[in-house]
Amino acid sequence: MILVAAFGFACTPAEKAAEPEVKKEAPANADAVEAKVGDATAEKDGEEGKAPCDKDTHPGMGKIEFPEATLLKAKDGTELAHWGAPFKEIPEVKVSEILANPDKWTGKEVKILGNVSAMCNHRRGWFALAAEDDSGKNLRIWAMPKFLVPAGTVGKKAVAQGVVEVREVEVKLVQHLAKEHKLDDTEQKEGKVKRVMIIGTGAEFI
Amino acid sequence: MRWRRTLLFLHRDVGFFAFGLTVAYVVSGVAVNHRSHWDYNYSIERTLVNVGSPGKILGGSVAELEAKEGPLIAARKNRPILVKELHRLTGREKTYYNAFWRSPGRLSLFYGEGDHDVVDYLPEEGMMELEVKKPRFLIRAFNKLHLNESRRVWTWFADLYAIALLFLAISGAFIVKGKKGLKGRGGYYLGAGIVIPWLLYLFVL
Numbered sequence: 001m002i003l004v005a006a007f008g009f010a011c012t013p014a015e016k017a018a019e020p021e022v023k024k025e026a027p028a029n030a031d032a033v034e035a036k037v038g039d040a041t042a043e044k045d046g047e048e049g050k051a052p053c054d055k056d057t058h059p060g061m062g063k064i065e066f067p068e069a070t071l072l073k074a075k076d077g078t079e080l081a082h083w084g085a086p087f088k089e090i091p092e093v094k095v096s097e098i099l100a101n102p103d104k105w106t107g108k109e110v111k112i113l114g115n116v117s118a119m120c121n122h123r124r125g126w127f128a129l130a131a132e133d134d135s136g137k138n139l140r141i142w143a144m145p146k147f148l149v150p151a152g153t154v155g156k157k158a159v160a161q162g163v164v165e166v167r168e169v170e171v172k173l174v175q176h177l178a179k180e181h182k183l184d185d186t187e188q189k190e191g192k193v194k195r196v197m198i199i200g201t202g203a204e205f206i
Numbered sequence: 207m208r209w210r211r212t213l214l215f216l217h218r219d220v221g222f223f224a225f226g227l228t229v230a231y232v233v234s235g236v237a238v239n240h241r242s243h244w245d246y247n248y249s250i251e252r253t254l255v256n257v258g259s260p261g262k263i264l265g266g267s268v269a270e271l272e273a274k275e276g277p278l279i280a281a282r283k284n285r286p287i288l289v290k291e292l293h294r295l296t297g298r299e300k301t302y303y304n305a306f307w308r309s310p311g312r313l314s315l316f317y318g319e320g321d322h323d324v325v326d327y328l329p330e331e332g333m334m335e336l337e338v339k340k341p342r343f344l345i346r347a348f349n350k351l352h353l354n355e356s357r358r359v360w361t362w363f364a365d366l367y368a369i370a371l372l373f374l375a376i377s378g379a380f381i382v383k384g385k386k387g388l389k390g391r392g393g394y395y396l397g398a399g400i401v402i403p404w405l406l407y408l409f410v411l
Contacts, residue, residue: 012327115306117314118321122241135249136310155316155324182326184309 011137066147072204084147084202086109087161096133098164102196105164110198112139112158116205118181123149127203128183140185141198153205162200168192217377224370227351234352241286244294247346248322255295255334262286262332263291281313281329289315292327292334340342 019075069081093110117138125144131137141160144150171188174195178185186193209260237246241269258282261269268288272280275285281288287304293315297302302315317323326335348356354364379396386392 063322115304117306117308130306130308134285134307136307136312138309143285152320152322154321155314156320157304178309182312182314187254 062112062147064170065145066202069147069150071144080204080206081150081200082204083150084143084200085151085161087159087202090161094132095129095139096131096135096137096200099131099139099196102164102166102194106166106198107163109201111159111161111162112141112198113157114139116153116156117155118160118177120150120184121151124151127153127158128181129160130177139196139198140183141200141203142184143203144196146201147203149203151206154198158203159206160198160200162198162202164196165199166194169195210383213377214381217374217381219344220370220373220377224367224374228365230348231352232332232346233345238349238353245339246342246349251338251340253336257292257295257296257327257334260288260329260334263295264288269327277329278311278333281327282307285313288327289313292325295334296325345391 051116064082069083070086072080072082074080076157088109088111090109090111093105093112095112095114098105098110098112112129114132117128117130121129123144125148126142127149128138128140131139141162168193171186174186174193177183223298240246243405246391257263259272259277261272264279264287267342268284271283285305285307289302292313296315298317298318299319305313305315308314308326311328313329315325315327315329317325321337322339324337326337328331328335328387351360351364379392382388384390388396
């Protein structure tokens with residue numbers, strides 16, 4: 001009885017598998033219309049009960065090499081948390097440049113700067129940087145196994161280093177990333193698509 | 207035998223000690239087990255507001271650009287002023303700390319920590335989506351313990367708890383004697399508790 005009570009207390013509000021109706025109105029002064037939505041993060045893609053992101057892995061994932069952040073002094077004297085391996089002295093490349101010319105950058109170690117548009121909330125294994133050209137395209141950076149992405153990172157700026165890789169991923173995964181993490185989607189309905197990503201070595205979140 | 211009596215007392219006392227953490231681990235375990243069905247860390251409140259296309263919001267040359275090239279191009283070419291106007295439409299006093307295109311059709315304004323309080327503008331639909339995430343305090347606390355997120359000294363305490371659970375399991379098997387004990391009905395239940403998971407592992411998982 002106590003177990004049931006504890007679980008019931010901890011689980012409010014009640015979870016729903018499907019999204020309830022959401023009212024859309026067009027008031028002249030743009031007043032908000034309350035439309036409470038439950039915990040509508042049901043993922044029916046892939047195996048029943050198994051989220052597509054559970055199958056989103058890459059070789060070498062295992063023990064985290066740098067579990068703690070290193071505190072560094074920024075140029076203005078403030079403290080900055082550095083995650084993963086120390087940065088190398090390499091020139092910065094634009095996210096849009098890597099996305100536009102993946103073949104040119106595949107296998108190369110790059111340094112990139114951008115706004116964090118998404119992160120893996122379950123395992124904290126990756127984060128995404130939005131392209132600086134306002135295209136809305138994104139580049140995913142794998143933090144694992146070097147480090148784990150710190151919580152509350154989405155919306156911040158980040159500097160990251162890593163090796164560029166082009167990989168074929170399931171369309172269902174891309175659709176999951178678009179639906180749950182609000183990243184760019186694909187028009188393809190099934191099969192695999194090529195995606196550019198970075199196997200990260202280190203990052204700083206500002 | 208006196209040892210059985212002693213075992214019973216120890217089982218009782220260790221059981222009381224393990225009660226609190228067991229409840230925490232059960233709640234956390236079930237929550238995480240169903241992670242594909244819900245976000246166990248946060249409840250999400252989402253509000254949709256029809257604010258109109260970029261041309262409608264900003265008017266003038268933006269409306270002309272939108273008529274020629276569509277709402278997305280009009281929004282992209284006027285991001286800074288559009289963001290300011292969207293913020294004004296939210297009616298919030300506290301300003302956003304960052305704003306950028308999160309995906310090709312989604313301009314996001316960030317207010318809270320991480321993505322806990324985000325206003326998304328969808329120019330092609332003319333809709334503003336306000337999404338606020340509220341932490342589930344109790345489950346998050348239980349998860350932090352169960353998943354050992356902090357590591358450090360908790361690792362050792364959790365190991366001690368694991369040993370306590372093992373003691374409860376083993377001592378529980380020996381407390382009762384006779385036809386309801388290990389040599390009787392209890393033995394069948396114990397065997398089933400081992401065989402069933404193995405069969406599931408071999409043939410289903």
